[in-house]
Amino acid sequence: MTETNKKEVIICRCEDVSEAEIKQAIAEGFTTINAIKKRLRAGMGLCQGRTCQKLVARIIAQETGKSMEEILLPTTRPPVRPIVMGAFEGEDK
Amino acid sequence: MNKVELAVIGAGPAGLAAAIEAAQLGVKVVVFDENAQPGGQLFKQIHKFFGSREHKAGTRGFRIGQELLAQTEQLGVKVNLGSTVFGLDKRNLWVLKDGRTEVFQTDAVIVATGASENALAFKGSTLPGVMTAGAAQTFINLHRVLPGKKVLMVGSGNVGLIVSYQLMQAGAEVVGLVEAAPQIGGYGVHAAKIKRAGVPLFLGHTITEAIGEHQVESAVLTKLNGRFQPIPGSEKTLEADTICIAVGLTPMMELARMAGAEFKYAPQMGGHVPIINDNMETSIAGMFVAGDVCGVEEASSAMEEGRLAGVTAAEYLEYVDGIAAADRKALIREQLSAIRNGTFGKAHPRDEVKEENIYGLKSSGTPSKDELDSCPGVPSKERLAKGPVAVIECVQEIPCNPCEQACPRGAIKVGKPITSLPQLTENVCNGCASCVTACPGLAIVTVDRTYDENKALVTFPYEYLPLPETGAIVDAVNRQGEKICSGQVVKVRNNKKADGTVAISLAVPEEYAMEVRSMAKGGTK
Numbered sequence: 001m002t003e004t005n006k007k008e009v010i011i012c013r014c015e016d017v018s019e020a021e022i023k024q025a026i027a028e029g030f031t032t033i034n035a036i037k038k039r040l041r042a043g044m045g046l047c048q049g050r051t052c053q054k055l056v057a058r059i060i061a062q063e064t065g066k067s068m069e070e071i072l073l074p075t076t077r078p079p080v081r082p083i084v085m086g087a088f089e090g091e092d093k
Numbered sequence: 094m095n096k097v098e099l100a101v102i103g104a105g106p107a108g109l110a111a112a113i114e115a116a117q118l119g120v121k122v123v124v125f126d127e128n129a130q131p132g133g134q135l136f137k138q139i140h141k142f143f144g145s146r147e148h149k150a151g152t153r154g155f156r157i158g159q160e161l162l163a164q165t166e167q168l169g170v171k172v173n174l175g176s177t178v179f180g181l182d183k184r185n186l187w188v189l190k191d192g193r194t195e196v197f198q199t200d201a202v203i204v205a206t207g208a209s210e211n212a213l214a215f216k217g218s219t220l221p222g223v224m225t226a227g228a229a230q231t232f233i234n235l236h237r238v239l240p241g242k243k244v245l246m247v248g249s250g251n252v253g254l255i256v257s258y259q260l261m262q263a264g265a266e267v268v269g270l271v272e273a274a275p276q277i278g279g280y281g282v283h284a285a286k287i288k289r290a291g292v293p294l295f296l297g298h299t300i301t302e303a304i305g306e307h308q309v310e311s312a313v314l315t316k317l318n319g320r321f322q323p324i325p326g327s328e329k330t331l332e333a334d335t336i337c338i339a340v341g342l343t344p345m346m347e348l349a350r351m352a353g354a355e356f357k358y359a360p361q362m363g364g365h366v367p368i369i370n371d372n373m374e375t376s377i378a379g380m381f382v383a384g385d386v387c388g389v390e391e392a393s394s395a396m397e398e399g400r401l402a403g404v405t406a407a408e409y410l411e412y413v414d415g416i417a418a419a420d421r422k423a424l425i426r427e428q429l430s431a432i433r434n435g436t437f438g439k440a441h442p443r444d445e446v447k448e449e450n451i452y453g454l455k456s457s458g459t460p461s462k463d464e465l466d467s468c469p470g471v472p473s474k475e476r477l478a479k480g481p482v483a484v485i486e487c488v489q490e491i492p493c494n495p496c497e498q499a500c501p502r503g504a505i506k507v508g509k510p511i512t513s514l515p516q517l518t519e520n521v522c523n524g525c526a527s528c529v530t531a532c533p534g535l536a537i538v539t540v541d542r543t544y545d546e547n548k549a550l551v552t553f554p555y556e557y558l559p560l561p562e563t564g565a566i567v568d569a570v571n572r573q574g575e576k577i578c579s580g581q582v583v584k585v586r587n588n589k590k591a592d593g594t595v596a597i598s599l600a601v602p603e604e605y606a607m608e609v610r611s612m613a614k615g616g617t618k
Contacts, residue, residue, distance in 0.1 A: 050345075069358040073356075078180025080347045
């Protein structure tokens with residue numbers, strides 16, 4: 001574990017994104033889960049946001065004063081689980 | 094392209110119950126589950142379930158899983174394991190199995206994907222040793238590996254309470270239970286079990302830091318004010334090598350959502366859930382949901398929802414006519430509403446915490462004197478003076494009635510709704526202790542104040558190993574888990590029917606008859 005990790009609160013552990021980075025991004029105007037994802041990659045790792053999505057939503061709610069209900073869900077699309085590209089080989093044959 | 098009449102996604106309690114119900118009506122069902130084993134969370138549940146006796150209450154969760162699997166086998170339901178459904182539209186399932194993708198075309202789909210555990214972020218929360226309560230439960234109950242020796246549990250919902258108890262059964266020490274709210278979230282009887290084991294409760298607290306060089310060595314707790322803000326200077330440090338997080342569940346609704354089902358936000362149900370009618374039908378024709386995916390609840394309600402979805406799917410596929418289906422659905426709905434009644438049911442939103450309502454069992458894990466005095470299961474002083482009798486310390490309206498059938502003399506009545514508190518007819522009860530090991534909440538003891546000139550006999554349920562020897566002198570503990578006196582083990586009843594819940598009879602000084610409720614784990618504190 002790095003020294004930074006000990007001091008910071010890590011929100012997205014797959015992509016190593018801290019609470020401070022997310023708050024900074026919100027201050028810059030990235031105020032949806034999708035926008036935070038595109039800006040910082042939070043939620044783009046192996047777990048696909050199952051761990052951090054709710055935490056990110058809560059920080060957005062805290063920082064912007066929006067209710068949890070107002071914070072839109074990110075887009076869901078296949079695959080919902082990580083899949084190696086090779087699995088799709090020869091599907092149309 | 095593979096064709097499937099009814100695809101069920103998820104082989105947990107909801108999915109299996111749905112598959113069984115639909116298959117019984119003649120539907121050809123195929124179940125998909127990403128795990129190597131079926132049963133969802135059921136095979137991790139070694140505790141006895143609540144609910145009604147006809148619906149397996151008092152049966153340990155993993156045995157319910159075994160029964161569901163046997164039924165699916167009998168009915169010829171195909172259960173595809175290691176099969177990850179990674180995409181879904183109105184009619185097609187994309188499945189990954191053995192590193193290959195396949196598409197299944199279906200006539201109807203039941204989504205029963207369950208829920209995932211919420212995370213909590215704090216300083217050091219990525220240290221090894223921090224894990225969800227469900228992960229710890231998988232360690233101990235599936236793999237039989239102890240994740241740590243000194244565990245701090247964060248969250249006092251039923252998951253946090255049950256896993257704390259099971260960690261102690263597995264041999265760990267639970268150094269504390271932390272809860273941000275001013276009251277215990279889960280069933281009081283679950284809290285009472287860990288309280289009797291002496292686990293300190295930290296209500297109105299949160300974890301603010303995990304400390305350790307290479308793994309968790311200690312945890313910092315901070316008191317919260319009324320607005321859930323940490324109070325500076327209130328920090329305390331607890332030694333722990335494992336921190337378990339049990340702070341709620343979120344429905345795994347991605348598949349239903351990508352298929353286009355309409356959603357609503359329902360915080361008391363765990364977040365965004367698909368909008369359904371009372372047939373478990375989503376906004377998409379032929380797509381049904383059941384279990385935690387449409388609102389986080391218990392396994393017992395997940396199974397009923399599964400049955401409902403199974404009947405509706407069979408009706409949709411024209412295996413049963415509207416009239417027959419309506420009858421069947423009405424019966425299942427009646428069961429569902431019965432288990433949703435009471436203090437913890439859907440009719441009573443959990444997020445409404447009023448200060449005047451926080452007392453006794455909810456605030457301490459121990460029923461108060463008032464709660465016990467007004468409890469219809471606690472006998473009168475006069476009856477207690479006459480000889481052995483059951484003392485049913487069940488003070489919360491939870492859906493449960495195995496005690497009623499356990500009594501061979503009909504001295505216990507729960508009746509309808511099954512959330513009613515059990516009533517003891519004290520002059521019919523002879524203190525036989527059949528109910529002591531039947532209560533899934535371990536909330537019943539028998540007390541014989543006439544046992545000896547100055548000794549009383551207290552018989553309580555016990556689920557830790559090793560069991561004490563008859564004749565052994567052990568530390569007798571009260572409801573708070575404090576040693577109050579010594580007691581001699583007079584009898585150890587390990588009845589096969591009680592499935593591991595042992596009745597221990599302890600002779601204790603007469604004045605402690607109404608205080609002693611268990612013994613120290615392992616005999617001495």
